[in-house]
Amino acid sequence: MLEFFFEKETRLRQIRRGPLGPYMDGLAQELRHDRYSKSSARRILSLAARLSQFARAGGVQDASGIDRPLLERFLTEELAPEGKFREGPNVARHVTAHLQRIAVLPRVEIPAAQDPEARLLAGYDTYLRDVRGLQPTTRGEYQRGARRLLRWFTARGHGRPISTLSGQDVLAYVTDCIGESPDQYLGKHVCCHVRSWLRYLGAAGVLASGLERTVPRVQRWRLSTIPRHLPWDQVQKTIAAVDMTRPAGLRDKAILLLMATLGLRAGEVITLALKDIEWRAGAIRLRRTKSRKERVLPIPPDLGAALADYVLQGRPTLDRPEVFLRDRAPIGPLRVAGSVGAIVAQHLGAAGLPESRATHVLRHSLATRMVNVGVPIKTIADVLGHACIDTTAIYTKVDVARLHTAALPFPEGGAA
Secondary structure, eight states: OGGGTOOOHHHHHHHTOSTTGGGHHHHHHHHHHTTOOHHHHHHHHHHHHHHHHHHHHTTOOSGGGOOHHHHHHIIIIIIGGGTOTTHHHHHHHHHHHHHHHTTSSOOOOOOOOOOTTHHHHHHHHHHHHHTSOOOHHHHHHHHHHHHHHHHHHHHHTTTOOGGGOOHHHHHHHHHHHHHHOOOHHHHHHHHHHHHHHHHHHHHTTSSOTTGGGGSOOOOOOTTOSOOOOOOHHHHHHHHHTSOTTSHHHHHHHHHHHHHHHSOOOHHHHHHOBGGGEETTTTEEEEOSOTTSOOEEEEOOHHHHHHHHHIIIIISOOOOOSBSOBOSSSSOOBOOSHHHHHHHHHHHHHHTTOOOTTGGGHHHHHHHHHHHHTTOOHHHHHHHHTOSSHHHHGGGGGGOHHHHHHHSOOOOTTTTO
16 A cells, blocks of 8 residues: 555665554555545655654564653654654654554553643633633634733743733733734724633732733724625625535535525534434524524525535545534544635635635625515524624614615705
8 A cells, every 4th residue: 555655666665664564554544545645644654664763773673562652752852853843743643543453552642742831721711611601613712812922922021931921011912913903803802812811810820810901992882893795696606616526515515505595603514413404304403502592494405405415425434423524634524613714715715706704704694685685683683593682783784775765865955
């Protein structure tokens, strides 16, 4: 199987040397089965061969002699000086997982890259989940905001620990962020994320409590903006332009239709399970939603056909409950909501439409279309899964037909 990835005989002999040599063909077969690209598989196999040579130089004659201390020395002594430390643990996991599957090696704990911020961020995530009750997608946004502040302070703090963060530092950070992106919406979110992070650090005893009060408040009036949306003909154009000859195209069309016809959030798309599709009833049951309220939505015929095409013809054969899987190795579920946003942006760009903030544009477009055809606001809120009907009220501002009837006539003689 190595011949599928390498052609030169000298290279094949090199890879088959050492205690891992007899197992390299099996590892190559697994990588091909998992649909790794040739370039990725070559990189993994080449580093695995280096691990084999490193083990042989250390006196290991059989693959069963590979243990944690050897892996740690390989990562720190062999790869770290070359800047490959991040890739090393991944390759070590591939090798040891393969050896464990064929019963050559007992379970080995693979050393992970040391992240000095991991413990703080893990505690923050627990706080956001258990105290604030936030969903994974929202927690991810708060985590990114927290990590961004930590990295900014590391770069500007001249070796100072985070416990020395002051109000002046906080104001400087917020000023830098808002200066980079003066958008009022983003500025408010930056301040909100920083305030939450400082509040947690104060409660955890890392910082003095009350530091969050130094974060300025950015005014943004509720319902002051119009949701970014697309006309329905442009939504149809985007969906029609998807290349249906590839498995990824079958998947992407189903995702676009879910968002454009049922208004699913990106997080709801990635967590949608096969058991949530009630084929005979013609409905989708959304169990894990942002508002924590289960809702059942009917499946339109075109969406049903797209889902069936993907599940029967495009979905990789993998024992996973999620409907949508990655089309590239390692095959598995879409990990983050940003993956859905990237899919939407890709197809908007292919259709010649703006890609910015693409994650919710199809959801906004559906809500706007429903308002314009006279669907009651309560029904729209139920479809979108809004916990409060006031959240849906923003879409009433795009009801052009009704706003036209409410417009006052221009005073006579105004043209003069």
